[in-house]
Amino acid sequence: MPDRRSLGQLTGLELDPSRPAVVVDRLTESFRLYHERPTGLKERLYRLSRSSYTEFNALEDVSFTVDHGESVAVIGHNGSGKSTLLRLLARILPPDQGTVVTNGRVASLLELGAGFHGDLTGRENIYLNGAILGLSRAEIGERFDEIVDFAGIRPLLDTAVRTYSSGLYVRLGFSIAVTVDPDILLVDEVLAVGDAEFQARSLARMRRFHDEGKTILLVSHDLDAVREMCDRAIVLEKGRISFDGDVEDGVDHYRQTIAGRATLPPTPAGRRGPVTIRDAVLNDARGGSAGQVAPSDQVVVRLALQAGRAVAACSIGVQVADESGRTLYAFVSSEQGIGVGPLAPGGTATVEVRMVAPRRAGEYTVTAFIGDATDGEVLAVAPTVSPLRVAATRRAAGNLDLAASAQVVEGPSTTVVAASTLHHDTTDASHRRS
Amino acid sequence: MSVADDLRPGAVRTLGRRLGERWRGRELLYQLVRKELKVRYRNSTLGFLWSMLTPALMTVVFTIIFTQIVPIEVGGPFAAFFLAGYLLWQFFQNSCQGAIHSVVGNADLVKKVYLPREVLPLSHVLAQLIHLLLALLVISPYLIWARGWQVLVHLPATLLAVALLTVFTSGVAMWLAGVNVVFRDLQELFVVMFLVWFYATPVLYPLALVRAMLGSEHLLATLLQFNPMTWFVELFRTPLYGAVVEAGNGGVTSLAPAWPGVGAIAIALAFAVVTFVGGYLVFLRRARTFAKEV
Ligand SMILES: Nc1ncnc2c1ncn2[C@@H]1O[C@H](COP(=O)(O)OP(=O)(O)O)[C@@H](O)[C@H]1O
Ligand SMILES: [Mg+2]
Numbered sequence: 001m002p003d004r005r006s007l008g009q010l011t012g013l014e015l016d017p018s019r020p021a022v023v024v025d026r027l028t029e030s031f032r033l034y035h036e037r038p039t040g041l042k043e044r045l046y047r048l049s050r051s052s053y054t055e056f057n058a059l060e061d062v063s064f065t066v067d068h069g070e071s072v073a074v075i076g077h078n079g080s081g082k083s084t085l086l087r088l089l090a091r092i093l094p095p096d097q098g099t100v101v102t103n104g105r106v107a108s109l110l111e112l113g114a115g116f117h118g119d120l121t122g123r124e125n126i127y128l129n130g131a132i133l134g135l136s137r138a139e140i141g142e143r144f145d146e147i148v149d150f151a152g153i154r155p156l157l158d159t160a161v162r163t164y165s166s167g168l169y170v171r172l173g174f175s176i177a178v179t180v181d182p183d184i185l186l187v188d189e190v191l192a193v194g195d196a197e198f199q200a201r202s203l204a205r206m207r208r209f210h211d212e213g214k215t216i217l218l219v220s221h222d223l224d225a226v227r228e229m230c231d232r233a234i235v236l237e238k239g240r241i242s243f244d245g246d247v248e249d250g251v252d253h254y255r256q257t258i259a260g261r262a263t264l265p266p267t268p269a270g271r272r273g274p275v276t277i278r279d280a281v282l283n284d285a286r287g288g289s290a291g292q293v294a295p296s297d298q299v300v301v302r303l304a305l306q307a308g309r310a311v312a313a314c315s316i317g318v319q320v321a322d323e324s325g326r327t328l329y330a331f332v333s334s335e336q337g338i339g340v341g342p343l344a345p346g347g348t349a350t351v352e353v354r355m356v357a358p359r360r361a362g363e364y365t366v367t368a369f370i371g372d373a374t375d376g377e378v379l380a381v382a383p384t385v386s387p388l389r390v391a392a393t394r395r396a397a398g399n400l401d402l403a404a405s406a407q408v409v410e411g412p413s414t415t416v417v418a419a420s421t422l423h424h425d426t427t428d429a430s431h432r433r434s
Numbered sequence: 435m436s437v438a439d440d441l442r443p444g445a446v447r448t449l450g451r452r453l454g455e456r457w458r459g460r461e462l463l464y465q466l467v468r469k470e471l472k473v474r475y476r477n478s479t480l481g482f483l484w485s486m487l488t489p490a491l492m493t494v495v496f497t498i499i500f501t502q503i504v505p506i507e508v509g510g511p512f513a514a515f516f517l518a519g520y521l522l523w524q525f526f527q528n529s530c531q532g533a534i535h536s537v538v539g540n541a542d543l544v545k546k547v548y549l550p551r552e553v554l555p556l557s558h559v560l561a562q563l564i565h566l567l568l569a570l571l572v573i574s575p576y577l578i579w580a581r582g583w584q585v586l587v588h589l590p591a592t593l594l595a596v597a598l599l600t601v602f603t604s605g606v607a608m609w610l611a612g613v614n615v616v617f618r619d620l621q622e623l624f625v626v627m628f629l630v631w632f633y634a635t636p637v638l639y640p641l642a643l644v645r646a647m648l649g650s651e652h653l654l655a656t657l658l659q660f661n662p663m664t665w666f667v668e669l670f671r672t673p674l675y676g677a678v679v680e681a682g683n684g685g686v687t688s689l690a691p692a693w694p695g696v697g698a699i700a701i702a703l704a705f706a707v708v709t710f711v712g713g714y715l716v717f718l719r720r721a722r723t724f725a726k727e728v
Contacts, residue, residue, distance in 0.1 A: 131462040
């Protein structure tokens with residue numbers, strides 16, 4: 001075989017254009033779920049005979065090829081294996097089965113500012129973080145000004161990063177990471193942090209990568225950004241590829257799986273309570289599925305229930321929890337004097353609970369339940385009506401929507417086209433969308 | 435033939451890539467060592483001098499105890515004898531102590547960034563090495579005053595001993611860091627393990643004294659020879675303080691600083707290489723799954 005490739009190309013560190021950028025072949029990755037993680041001596045001795053973990057596949061039989069210059073979105077529900085896939089591509093995790101081959105310099109933005117040390121100054125952290133990402137001192141020196149300017153930290157360069165705001169911290173992390181000048185860029189939801197201005201700038205930066213013909217794999221819940229940035233989408237569902245193709249079709253496919261999840265799993269057989277929830281959906285104000293809404297938007301939980309026996313009165317409850325499972329809001333209709341009933345055996349009712357989406361961008365779960373109106377006993381639960389995804393509006397900066405509006409109370413007022421520096425890059429994006 | 439096959443030659447690829455990365459890891463190692471030193475000496479005007487406080491205090495305390503209360507014969511000034519072993523021990527223990535947490539304590543890095551993981555424990559060893567060299571510089575006037583110009587003449591031997599111990603320590607450090615990921619009790623055991631190890635190493639007393647008092651065939655004297663640290667300490671002490679030898683009357687006497695014997699160097703070298711290779715292999719094997727386990 002005539003082989004004219006350089007040593008760098010042979011080792012995969014340098015780009016070899018005659019081969020695909022990424023080849024993933026029958027990849028399976030499993031994790032152990034320890035029932036109680038044995039880390040100490042006592043536990044180890046105790047458990048020597050019986051293993052106390054179950055193994056599950058975070059990725060199962062995943063195969064795909066990415067060509068140079070492609071920009072691919074990886075989308076899927078929480079826990080579907082997106083981050084695991086990127087960590088395998090970045091070689092942080094070794095594959096359990098199958099192969100992962102990358103061709104060219106890989107940079108991964110899985111976490112910004114990983115390895116920053118609070119007691120070191122911004123300048124020192126740039127060198128440290130650059131080295132962590134594989135840059136030499138000379139390379140960092142060349143890019144130093146670019147990094148500082150992109151992050152906008154020049155006045156704070158010699159201050160300990162401990163004193164930086166979290167937004168600044170992330171910005172610095174991103175600025176360093178993007179100067180790695182990779183052939184393949186892996187990005188995992190890091191763009192969700194930071195303010196709107198930063199998001200816009202980083203998207204612009206990624207677009208530049210794309211235009212330069214770099215290969216991008218992007219994990220994001222921001223489906224609009226995904227559609228704008230990527231040509232292709234891979235949808236993961238429980239560790240398997242459920243879709244691989246054009247990005248528009250991929251986003252549609254993913255939206256359908258959200259809608260599919262909104263209908264309720266039937267109440268477990270054998271435990272037919274006095275009341276069952278036949279259907280529970282989360283809609284937006286217009287009655288469509290509320291897969292993604294803006295902060296403070298109206299959402300409606302619609303519950304259809306059926307009595308198994310005669311019921312005098314029951315109340316409806318709705319609970320909203322954040323990503324870590326912490327309950328943020330709980331509502332019980334009987335507190336407002338509203339109940340359902342009386343219902344004859346087999347009688348049905350439909351209830352709508354209206355509320356506003358949380359003001360803070362993020363992913364929430366909505367749980368609905370039916371309780372006995374008198375003693376509060378829970379009769380039926382719809383565990384997850386639907387994931388509720390709140391994405392920041394692009395009309396303002398920040399993660400918390402305070403619904404600001406301006407009015408000229410004295411003096412002449414005029415209508416202006418949004419020329420704010422906040423959104424240079426997002427305005428043309430919204431054009432495309434409308 | 436699948437597409438992945440098309441991407442071979444795999445072996446060249448893997449090996450070349452490994453070496454390439456280890457080479458690039460130098461830069462990271464350099465930055466991490468800098469970080470260690472900076473973080474440690476920042477915010478204190480006296481900086482480095484503070485870290486000399488422990489050995490200074492230890493020397494004073496042990497010198498009072500072991501010359502005034504329970505005299506230990508070292509064939510010369512006790513403080514010089516003790517320092518010439520204790521600095522080395524401190525380097526070893528502090529390196530290992532930093533390294534044992536280095537993977538577990540950097541979970542963020544290990545889980546989210548690709549890097550040659552051995553730089554994590556190694557950075558602690560190298561930072562301590564710089565520290566040791568500075569400490570040697572600081573106490574050398576005292577040693578020269580106490581033991582004569584011979585100390586300077588034999589400097590290359592001292593540095594050789596330090597180099598060998600660094601290799602040995604790196605092996606132990608990687609082993610500890612790797613095993614601690616799956617066996618967290620190790621860090622609890624660490625303190626007691628190193629306390630025992632300290633007393634089992636002739637830092638406070640000369641090996642010759644054990645031989646002189648118990649006879650060189652005695653079990654304890656034999657056991658001490660299985661402790662690698664015994665060899666490193668003796669190797670370090672010979673050019674810096676002078677070998678301590680049996681005096682024939684059941685006591686010991688010290689010789690002037692001199693070149694260590696080739697046999698002692700060979701044994702220390704063997705310990706260093708075997709430990710380094712062993713520790714590195716264990717670490718690399720474990721490192722594959724670090725990202726899943728930390
Ligand atoms: N180190 C780990 N140990 C055990 N389970 C893990 C580990 N990392 C990820 N998982 C599990 O693997 C699955 C996929 O996780 P992840 O790739 O993070 O999903 P996503 O990024 O799509 O939300 C999840 O069920 C998660 O709990
Ligand atoms: Mg994830």
